[in-house]
Amino acid sequence: MTEQAFNLVNDGKGGQIKFPIFISQADMDLIEKEFIVKDDDVFVTTFPRSGTTWTEQMVHLLVNNGEQGEQRLTDAVPWLETLPHRPNGMLEFLKTIKGRRLFTSHLPHPLMPRRDNTTAKIVYVARNPKDVAISLFFHDQSKGGYMGTWEEHFQLFLKGDVHCGDYFDHILPWWEASQHDKNILFLKYEDMKNDHAGSVAQIASFLDISATPELIATVVTLSGFKSMTSTPTTNFNWIPQRADVPSHFRKGDIGDWKNHFSAEQSAQLDALFAEKMKGTGLQFDFGDGVLLP
Numbered sequence: 001m002t003e004q005a006f007n008l009v010n011d012g013k014g015g016q017i018k019f020p021i022f023i024s025q026a027d028m029d030l031i032e033k034e035f036i037v038k039d040d041d042v043f044v045t046t047f048p049r050s051g052t053t054w055t056e057q058m059v060h061l062l063v064n065n066g067e068q069g070e071q072r073l074t075d076a077v078p079w080l081e082t083l084p085h086r087p088n089g090m091l092e093f094l095k096t097i098k099g100r101r102l103f104t105s106h107l108p109h110p111l112m113p114r115r116d117n118t119t120a121k122i123v124y125v126a127r128n129p130k131d132v133a134i135s136l137f138f139h140d141q142s143k144g145g146y147m148g149t150w151e152e153h154f155q156l157f158l159k160g161d162v163h164c165g166d167y168f169d170h171i172l173p174w175w176e177a178s179q180h181d182k183n184i185l186f187l188k189y190e191d192m193k194n195d196h197a198g199s200v201a202q203i204a205s206f207l208d209i210s211a212t213p214e215l216i217a218t219v220v221t222l223s224g225f226k227s228m229t230s231t232p233t234t235n236f237n238w239i240p241q242r243a244d245v246p247s248h249f250r251k252g253d254i255g256d257w258k259n260h261f262s263a264e265q266s267a268q269l270d271a272l273f274a275e276k277m278k279g280t281g282l283q284f285d286f287g288d289g290v291l292l293p
Helices: 025-034 052-063 080-085 090-095 129-143 150-159 167-178 189-194 196-206 213-222 225-230 263-277
Strands: 006-010 016-020 042-046 102-105 121-126 184-188
Touching: 006 025, 025 080, 025 090, 042 052, 052 102, 052 121, 052 196, 052 213, 052 225, 080 090, 080 102, 121 167, 121 189, 121 196, 129 150, 129 167, 129 263, 150 263, 167 184, 167 263, 184 189, 184 196, 189 196, 196 213, 213 225
Parallel strands: 042 102, 042 121, 121 184
Antiparallel strands: 006 016
């Protein structure tokens, strides 16, 4: 098995997790030391492959009254963890942002910048782990240099030995925090897919944006799969990846895992899910009408 290259980063709990090779402990230290959260900041936060880009687009459009603008989405909603690598450095880049600042992040809860008494908002999106696992496998093949098999990658996922660490260690602290922090909106990818317009309206309300039916309709259209994959500012064609992979976006379906998982793999993840989720009150739609645990 040919593994990807990673950097180890402190997880905020005395351990370490894997981050992409272009994100280092020094980057995390700089963000912790120098990034100051503002009251009207918005963070779209997810475990990888959980609807991150899709949610970024919805937030970007809502904040900008349905206007896409000429910026690439990666500039309109920059990735927090990569800010230290911006031209002229993080602080100079932050000075160039006009209006309400929007960021995306894959950071676990303990590593997020301190919000203290600010009113900054976090939109956290979680997706069922089976679809995350298969989407992450294809992503790591296309962009991360992973050359192993699906079965090998699946076992890495079960052990939490993938980008951003353990899936359950990521989503559960965010779920718990959302139960008592009114400035965290915890959404499920599957609910968003099943009610796109309702989710846009929910995000707008959370961000204190008065969204007209016309604005909601515009956001739904421009954050649709067809629009995002065909628009140069949102299709991520500027991100290097393997030549035989046609797009940053794969399918975005609920339940695509059924086309790839063996019965044994499904049973393994079911058992782990039931163990980890017991007593949390958190359930997911796996695309086959079954909510676990």
